[in-house]
Amino acid sequence: MALLVQGPKGTQDLLPEQTARWQVVEQVMREEASLYGYGEIRTPVFEHTELFQRSVGETTDVVQKEMYTFNDKGGRSITLRPEGTAGAVRALLEHALYNEGLPVKLYYFTSCYRYEKPQAGRLREFHQFGVEAFGSADPIADAETIMLGKSIFDRLGMRGYSIEINSIGCPECRAKYHQTLKEYFAASIDQLCDTCKDRLDRNPMRILDCKNPPCAEVAKDAPIMLDYLCDDCREHFDGVKSYLDDAGVKYEVNPTIVRGLDYYTRTVFEFVSNDLGSQSTFCGGGRYDGLVAEMGGKPLPALGYAIGLERVLMILQAQGIELPVQSQCELFVAAIGEAAQKRAFALVRRMRECSVFAQFDSCGRSLKAQMKYADKIGADYTLVLGDDELQSGRGKLKNMKTGELTEIALDEETFASQFLAATVTAGSAGADSSI
Structure with missing residues (x-):
């Protein structure tokens, strides 16, 4: 009987008093995204498992440990979406949205599902606001995307957050970096967890993102990607910084940011707040220029990010920011x-x-x-x-x-x-x- 009146572990009910605050935040996000030329897209809550294996990356924790995957009655492997980008790219290709003119700018609100230990601001079912922009390889698009996030958080009255950026290069300049990382981590292979030992040959950059304390200790002195950028990637990253400087956007270069998904290239960034405790990142994303081609389309540069709605609401509450919630009864x-x-x-x-x-x-x-x-x-x-x-x-x-x-x-x-x-x-x- 208890199972009938208790939600599954890692889920929560959002009651009317809470959803009223969520609606205010969501409205701000919708309005700001519209000002930047984004249109809303809604994709299914589940997709073919192969979509996430191919896009997110088989070496990631998300694919290896966290996805909710099952066979449907037709014997097809189906997965509840663990993130929003893959579904947006699939929809872009299925409906040939690029034929309507570039850039294609999309935003969405999604519920996502990952089987991991529930923690503050990240349950097994969590919610995101995401934006994806397809068609521009210019660093001005990176700067504009970051500025959209800043516009949202500033309008909500959020204080004290920081913007951290990095470049993880392109496949060409990453090849040399990967070899250097392999040699570095091989010298301490006995200290790595079994998952990271498996990653060593396939994608050593994933070790940099491991939360296992012994792995993190080894990784803290690892070589950084910024020292291995090719001329084109370095010029692109300098361009992103230049546009942000021109717009008066303060940021920090954090060479340890790699993000947790394999599809990222070049620019990656995070919005960080000290009001979240150890889980300080509440918005993260970057460029993924190779993903559209990897999923069967013609090469098309792209970038985007996701904002954790639970975490944003936690920050606003911690900072005592009152949202203008409309009266329930006039x-x-x-x-x-x-x-x-x-x-x-x-x-x-x-x-x-x-x-x-x-x-x-x-x-x-x-x-x-x-x-x-x-x-x-x-x-x-x-x-x-x-x-x-x-x-x-x-x-x-x-x-x-x-x-x-x-x-x-x-x-x-x-x-x-x-x-x-x-x-x-x-x-x-x-x-x-x-x-």
């Missing part, structure tokens, strides 16, 4: 008796047609209990209807913040016009335009 009509209940139903119906968040009691509560409930849900205004009000055709509208009473007619059309007139000024004065 008007609550309390009724005494059946006739008053019918009038309350009619008034609430009309107010909803006017886009007013109105409620009435449908649980048969006493008047005292109805008013207690109105206070609990934060109603802005209340109206009590009884025999006297019905007989006179007029009631008293109460402003719950100020206690002010306003006489108001009870026929539907007049009530609607008078209510809107009485509240529009107060609503405009109290509106928060900071987000």
